[in-house]
């Protein structure tokens with residue numbers, strides 16, 4: 069194993085060497101039986117690996133992953149956009165009620181989902197006046213980023 | 226062909242690569258349908274990687290779930306200039322390496338093989354259809370030998386080897402996924418492939434005495 073080319077042989081078989089280096093290794097293989105033996109061993113191994121039984125994951129994984137992702141809150145921007153779509157406009161009375169709730173319910177760390185949604189309603193109603201976002205319980209940096217770019221959101225709809 | 230592409234899905238790579246990036250941008254905006262599409266495209270790859278990495282089916286399933294939830298949560302850090310699969314495997318490799326370091330997932334290649342053997346074997350790993358019993362046995366023995374070699378190598382060797390041999394990823398992509406230099410990856414893959422080669426040689430030479438090739 070003292071041959072300096074031995075280290076190159078896997079990359080050579082994988083066709084990962086730059087052309088000049090590849091040519092050097094090829095030339096070396098002509099005169100070094102040790103490296104030729106290792107090269108043959110590597111090629112044989114790669115062929116055998118191709119014959120290994122295939123691993124097939126359980127179909128349950130899909131259902132569980134999608135359920136976990138479903139349980140995560142949507143990004144604020146998406147919730148705002150959904151609210152701004154006419155199809156989901158809520159009657160004015162409940163909007164006002166939700167807005168009232170939002171003014172008082174502020175969560176300091178991880179905001180409760182319902183409260184945050186109420187805050188979202190408030191934002192949707194007053195896009196241009198929301199500057200004090202502490203009022204609506206937003207504290208995640210990505211939410212703040214959305215708030216900072218509310219005008220872009222208005223253009224989207 | 227030098228690498229094992231047995232699990233590759235037959236789609237046009239250029240078109241697919243493009244829409245992966247587009248899907249991922251949608252995922253970043255919270256589109257769960259786009260996420261489900263990416264999951265369907267890649268979960269076999271991720272599960273196979275995790276399985277080769279920990280050597281245990283159930284743990285591999287758990288890791289796969291965690292990796293995809295992480296992918297969803299970190300979708301915003303994806304930049305379309307990067308190949309999606311490389312990004313995904315960066316998440317996957319990071320997660321697997323961290324979990325193993327935290328000691329939650331002991332690598333269990335040998336115990337899995339033994340259990341399969343006791344249970345009458347091979348149900349978890351589907352072999353080619355219609356193979357003869359002696360072929361199935363040979364495949365299981367090979368599986369066990371490869372599992373032992375994987376277990377004995379370093380985690381980074383195992384990760385690099387798995388991405389190279391089972392996912393057909395280029396050294397440059399593996400380097401990105403492992404946040405390593407290409408030269409380092411080249412040497413990881415070389416050592417790992419030689420280790421597996423020696424195990425398979427031993428298997429063919431018979432159980433005892435164990436002869437060294439070097």
Ligand SMILES: [Zn+2]
Nearest residue numbers: 071073100103
């Ligand atoms: Zn040589």
